[in-house]
Amino acid sequence: MNSLADHIVSGYDSDLNDLTTSLSDLGSLAEGMVADAIRALNRRDNALARSVIERDDLANSLQTKIDNDAMRILALRNPMATDLRRTIGAIRVANDLERIGDLAEGIAKRAINLNHQSPIDLTRGVERMGRQVKAQLSAALDAFLRDDTKAAVQIWMADNDIDEIYNAILRELLIYMVADPDMINASTALLFAAKNLERIGDLTSNVCEVIYFTRHGVQLIEDDAVKTMMRKPNTKKSS
Amino acid sequence: MNSLADHIVSGYDSDLNDLTTSLSDLGSLAEGMVADAIRALNRRDNALARSVIERDDLANSLQTKIDNDAMRILALRNPMATDLRRTIGAIRVANDLERIGDLAEGIAKRAINLNHQSPIDLTRGVERMGRQVKAQLSAALDAFLRDDTKAAVQIWMADNDIDEIYNAILRELLIYMVADPDMINASTALLFAAKNLERIGDLTSNVCEVIYFTRHGVQLIEDDAVKTMMRKPNTKKSS
Numbered sequence: 001m002n003s004l005a006d007h008i009v010s011g012y013d014s015d016l017n018d019l020t021t022s023l024s025d026l027g028s029l030a031e032g033m034v035a036d037a038i039r040a041l042n043r044r045d046n047a048l049a050r051s052v053i054e055r056d057d058l059a060n061s062l063q064t065k066i067d068n069d070a071m072r073i074l075a076l077r078n079p080m081a082t083d084l085r086r087t088i089g090a091i092r093v094a095n096d097l098e099r100i101g102d103l104a105e106g107i108a109k110r111a112i113n114l115n116h117q118s119p120i121d122l123t124r125g126v127e128r129m130g131r132q133v134k135a136q137l138s139a140a141l142d143a144f145l146r147d148d149t150k151a152a153v154q155i156w157m158a159d160n161d162i163d164e165i166y167n168a169i170l171r172e173l174l175i176y177m178v179a180d181p182d183m184i185n186a187s188t189a190l191l192f193a194a195k196n197l198e199r200i201g202d203l204t205s206n207v208c209e210v211i212y213f214t215r216h217g218v219q220l221i222e223d224d225a226v227k228t229m230m231r232k233p234n235t236k237k238s239s
Numbered sequence: 240m241n242s243l244a245d246h247i248v249s250g251y252d253s254d255l256n257d258l259t260t261s262l263s264d265l266g267s268l269a270e271g272m273v274a275d276a277i278r279a280l281n282r283r284d285n286a287l288a289r290s291v292i293e294r295d296d297l298a299n300s301l302q303t304k305i306d307n308d309a310m311r312i313l314a315l316r317n318p319m320a321t322d323l324r325r326t327i328g329a330i331r332v333a334n335d336l337e338r339i340g341d342l343a344e345g346i347a348k349r350a351i352n353l354n355h356q357s358p359i360d361l362t363r364g365v366e367r368m369g370r371q372v373k374a375q376l377s378a379a380l381d382a383f384l385r386d387d388t389k390a391a392v393q394i395w396m397a398d399n400d401i402d403e404i405y406n407a408i409l410r411e412l413l414i415y416m417v418a419d420p421d422m423i424n425a426s427t428a429l430l431f432a433a434k435n436l437e438r439i440g441d442l443t444s445n446v447c448e449v450i451y452f453t454r455h456g457v458q459l460i461e462d463d464a465v466k467t468m469m470r471k472p473n474t475k476k477s478s
Contacts, residue, residue, distance in 0.1 A: 064458060071323060078317035084310060091327065095334075174423060181417045188413060191427070195434075219303060 015073050016083065019066065019090045020145070023097070026062040027141040029055060030097040033104035034137060034200060038130030041111040041193060042123060052108035059101035066094040085217060089210040093144065096203045100137065103196040103203075110189045122176060122187070126194050129165045133197045133204070136162065140207045149215045153226060156208035162201040169194045254312050255322065258305065258329045259384070262336070265301040266380040268294060269336040272343035273376060273439060277369030280350040280432060281362060291347035298340035305333040324456060328449040332383065335442045335449075339376065342435040342442075349428045361415060361426070365433050368404045372436045372443070375401065379446045388454045392465060395447035401440040408433045
């Protein structure tokens, strides 16, 4: 009986580990899409932008695979407590990462549309924001794989900075548009690229919330210690 | 034994029904927020806009309740097949509806920011788009409660029309901005309001995908019959 129980437990662990591996693959894919979308925007590299757009199909397939695997674990293993939260967390994070891929694809499309006359210094502001968003995403994926809730809370808090950068870029772009109506098309493309980056920041915060919830079984936002530290009322407010 | 089994089954059914009731409450809330946000934008009604913003907390609480209830069902009832998909579907739809609430809140904030000098005819375009998005959302919630996959597929298909209206509004707003730089601030607010409506349309499509998946156990997008009918490659592309 003991060996059968061992076998069952080890099959279960292996299922959960497979889920983590798939999530790691999807995370790397989404991260690469964000990095390349920003690079494509900055360098006006249409070939790179197109390669980001092409990768979206793979992101969708990986999400579907993770969903199916998680559903199978739920049905066959009936996980409890942390394992249940980890399995549901996988579905959530896969959804967030797939949406991050969609948003990176959106930025790549803007990069292709952006005409060559757009002001380079404004593109740089968006690129700087992009680098910060990408760094946060990488840190969140790392925290997810290491199950590091302390790091997750810190990254979650730092989303505030991204929102501030976004608002500064927005103000700057509006001033540009008013000053030079010829720049409206290019500025609008940058405006949407910045908005997509800001949403990628929000989704990164969601990943941090999943890390926290999986470990503690309560929402990060409802944690009293976090409430005290908290500078922002709700991560999902920037709509 | 029979009466015990009956009791267990009826407790289970009651749990699943409670989940549907909570989803129906959250759906009505989100629907009302979208309707009132559009109304607030159209009538420059700041009090109505503020009431939309205030309702967001309730939407968040309802989502948390649905998540917790669904997790309890997964842990204690170990649902299989359709019931498993229905439970996971509840988590997904609650997430979509909460985000729809966030986006309605975003529109309400734009409504407050929008200065009174903005061109009324452009507001009307966004309002028309809003009415269509709201109608689609109502139809999707109705299809969800009636478990009507045929309606779900139709609503999912119609998201294409919303994307077209959005693109037309975008073009029109850009022309306005170029023609009259004084309109840039107001036009940008409308641009983001329209973008939020377009995203609400996408999330409505997601709800339709959940209805389909719960019933059939395959993704709507992977269904051969749907592929044949399909005019659009992917609902989630508009990023």
